[in-house]
Amino acid sequence: MSTDLALIGTDSARELAVNAERARMMAGARDALPRQYRDNPAALLVAFEFADALGVPRISALTGVHIVDGKPTASADLIGALVRKAGHKLRVKGDETYAEAVIIRADDPDFVPDPIRWDLDRARKAGLLGKKGPWQSYPGAMMRARAVTEAARMWASEALFGVIYAPEELGVDVDVDGAPIADAPRRVESEQVQQQPAPIAEPAAPAAEPVPADMAARIAASEDAEGLRKLADFLPRKYGDTDEVADLLLAIAQRIDALTAPAEPEPELTPDADVVDVEVQS
DSSP: OHHHHHHHHHHHHHHHHHHHHHHHHHHTTGGGSOGGGTTOHHHHHHHHHHHHHHTSOHHHHHHHEEEETTEEEEOHHHHHHHHHHTTOEEEEEEOSSEEEEEEEOTTOTTOOOOOEEEEHHHHHHTTOTTSSSHHHHOHHHHHHHHHHHHHHHHHOGGGTTTOOOOGGGGTOOBOTTSOBOTTOOOOOOHHHHHHSOOOOOOOOOOOOOOOOTTHHHHHHHOOOHHHHHHHHHHHHHHHOSOHHHHHHHHHHHHHHHHHHSOOOOOOOOOOOTTOOOOOOOO
16 A cells, blocks of 8 residues: 555656646747747646646647636637537537537437527627627627537536636637737726726735755755655745756656666676686695
């Protein structure tokens, strides 16, 4: 039992270290990433977790999953893909004046519900057609996205693992693909802004305690695998999720591997076939 727990601890530390290193390297890709992930390895780690939970490739989560006020959202395309991945049938039709979506569940294929319908009249009543942007330029695409996400919430919510809204449904300005427009502010009424009291400045958070300069050397010299596992759990809590801590976690995982690897058997010494024992007489 204790051996199993030790192995689990080793695997967790190793996986965290590898993911942290991968996130740090990817965060520097700049223009190859959506803006929210640039130079932000912590946000990338969160996206990795959502991708793993949804069972989709991590690169798909980078473009399809968006965090809005701490709440995960997904593009309509990703939500539709999750519905089909779960085995359900998703049927969508429409044009620039309406869109309909219906889901036929895999566990009840004989039941075909009435489709979810979005048309110009419904969009107008919802106050969407007056928005500048994709609702004016691409109403058909936006209505299809609304129909798909609403149908998924109604008939296949278990396939979404809690990621049930698209960013646009939470009031975020988006492009035609449903991705949040970078740096676009949330819409607020001007009267509400004027009534807001001036924010009270909060005291600055204390500076994080620096990691001891000899920590890497101590890890490299350690012969205690169990102590290293405890150190891997302690470092992020003590010093935060920094790049330096990520490097140390990777060093810990590598050192644990070296300490727990089975020792190679020493080669057996065999007498040389050409050597003959002789008795030397004096």
